[in-house]
Amino acid sequence: MSLTREQMAMRVARTIEDGSYVNLGIGIPTLVANYIPEGREVMLQSENGLLGMGPFPTEDEVDADYINAGKQTITTVNGSSIFSSAESFAMIRGGHVDMTALGAFEVDVNGNIASWMVPGKLIKGMGGSMDLVAGAKNIVCMMTHTDKEGNSKLLKQCKLPLTGAGCIRRVLTDLAFVEIDIENSRYILRETAPGVSPDEVVSKTEGEMIVADDVREMDV
Amino acid sequence: MSLTREQMAMRVARTIEDGSYVNLGIGIPTLVANYIPEGREVMLQSENGLLGMGPFPTEDEVDADYINAGKQTITTVNGSSIFSSAESFAMIRGGHVDMTALGAFEVDVNGNIASWMVPGKLIKGMGGSMDLVAGAKNIVCMMTHTDKEGNSKLLKQCKLPLTGAGCIRRVLTDLAFVEIDIENSRYILRETAPGVSPDEVVSKTEGEMIVADDVREMDV
């Protein structure tokens, strides 16, 4: 059984350490915030200029001066701080954000990621994604293993224009948790979704993939 | 008669426009603040991180957290602002400070300035002087025309290690107000101190100097 979006979010949330500063991209990564294990505190960075993003506001709390990187209205938590865009990306580019989770169209065995542009389709822009993949210490890509036509999104070489080169080491898909061994240009299968066999994952992966000796089924 | 330090300060103070942001170096330039003509407001920048430096504090007002670039205790004026060193020099380097007055050991006809180091003597460092000469829109050098041995300090080519290259256009000495015509590598004598002849100034200037058609005696 492939993982649901919520299960994917849970799997990533479990890896976040207490006291982490985390930037979550739009889509599935946003859901991660809902599953942080009890007893761990996480400070969410919003790259438009906030550290310590809180829940959405109640109707009464809505304030146009408080939005997140997705332009949604938000609140702030106790101990938050606000800063300008240059300071925000100094934080990101300078490697101060502990972890980033973001979506992708494709990744490849060299740690490349494509997530912002499909030639021939409308180009909306990369926003902060190129800075995030270049700057974060610890990045996890969250994506479906294959596209709607069943084509692998874990490639030998990205076909779409890149968001970043050699940035990605960890990928969570709906089928597996995979590491990228850039030195040897291959994927290492670490965990499978419950009921999904390593063979199935390998067969749905375009790039070279080895199965870790201690490969195991994911706890969900 | 050569100008006194106070007269030199007065001469420079008269050129400062109302509403100017000004950085004054240590020594004679510091005195400029005392002679700003009535009705003109000037905001003094202290490169350690203050815009809007006020007078020295009274004994009761002394506060170790408020010092100027010369490490003297200071006060702030109404409408001042405080910032970090990087922000302060962003201001300076970015050309936002309207004027800088600073001392020098030597200048030359190519707008070079040497003000921070005499080889063989103790080297204390350049502090913010290199940034100031590279960044300010409008710099005036304040110095004696000759050294104690009578050697000209307005040279054909600086002999001491430079503080900045091609930065200086205006020099006020105790004998004259001089412009540097960098394009033609020469000085232009604009004003003489009262009782000092243009010939005397030219004879005490090592670099080529032409006398402006409208050369005049300085008002002091």
Place this chain on the structure above:
Amino acid sequence: MSGFDKVVNSYEEAMEGLADGMTVLAGGFGLSGIPENLINQIKKLGVKDLTVVSNNCGVDGFGLGILLEDKQIKKMVASYVGENKLFERQMMSGELEVELTPQGTLAEKLRAGGAGIPAFFTATAYGTPIGEGKEVREFHGRPHILEQAITGDFSIVKAWKADRYGNAIYRGTARNFNPEIATAGRICVMEVEEIVEPGELDPNYIHTPGIFVDRLIQGTFEKRIERRTVREA
């Protein structure tokens, strides 16, 4: 008032001197912290062939989006330009030139422009289409690209409060690009919700020192919300 009084009395005066072909740097992220009324004034002026640098280009009918209606923008430098149909149409038809720039690189280019740094190296966008044609150099074993600073003829920014000298504070995430934009224009025009007397704002907590601000005007703001998202009370 003194020579440091930056207050102007009308939006006409605020944007005086803006001419065809100029480069305008505009603060704001999405519709938050945008200089709404200064943008309206640019529309009123009808100046053409502008290069506009801003993280986004507003939406249809609000913010920088309104400058598209009369085709006042020739070139847009931004990191994200979704949510705007007119923009899309003009971009697709080639009427509008678009230079996409990663958000952090854009912020840094503007800071650099204001700080007298003409160019800097960054790892961001190396190996991507944005890095193509740019100088690559390795630092600490990692390839970086050389990016150039951005400066403009006009900066238009929106702050919360400022004193008459232009010392300004922003509120919440409406700060965003405004502090960097304020430093990078030859003329910086700031609009605020409230103008106070010098001395009323604590010097220790000024976000934009008045030295960067040339003209200051108090306005009223719609503050439209792009994605109102709420939870149950």
Place this chain on the structure above:
Amino acid sequence: MSGFDKVVNSYEEAMEGLADGMTVLAGGFGLSGIPENLINQIKKLGVKDLTVVSNNCGVDGFGLGILLEDKQIKKMVASYVGENKLFERQMMSGELEVELTPQGTLAEKLRAGGAGIPAFFTATAYGTPIGEGKEVREFHGRPHILEQAITGDFSIVKAWKADRYGNAIYRGTARNFNPEIATAGRICVMEVEEIVEPGELDPNYIHTPGIFVDRLIQGTFEKRIERRTVREA
């Protein structure tokens, strides 16, 4: 407290891990805003062969000057090193290596170090001994030199107040290099006059967000004044 609690209980703990040969970045300008007690702790630890980056090197017997007494500093990177006889003697004898750096370039190198910018161009110091051997490139008709970022093993900074999460504010010109230094060290140790609870400091006016701070300690400070200058009351 949560995982964001940065408070440590002793100066021993604050400087744990500092070892011979490391690079220490120290905030302060002159004797203002210097991390007095963290410097004292470095002296106590007796670590040697340090590279110290700070605008100044204190005075004889106070501030960074005390690290000269046992020759703990191998190399000093600073913009101004007057007012210190011991420094002078060690520099003259060649025991102490000194790398003079213009104040603004030093601040920018530290900011760049914290911001992931490995190098930048500046016009400052072109044509001077400081520019010698550095790459020169013309931008806008003016020669600039390429300067490299500075990072360090430890940042030691002094703020006025911070909450337990490390969100900090500085007071007056004691701010100086501290905010940039805080970002550029692998481990940032901050000492403050007062530690407050998260939420007590307004998020809108934080000078150094807690993300940059690893260890936080409350100390008492002598705050020696280098040039007490007063006027008649």
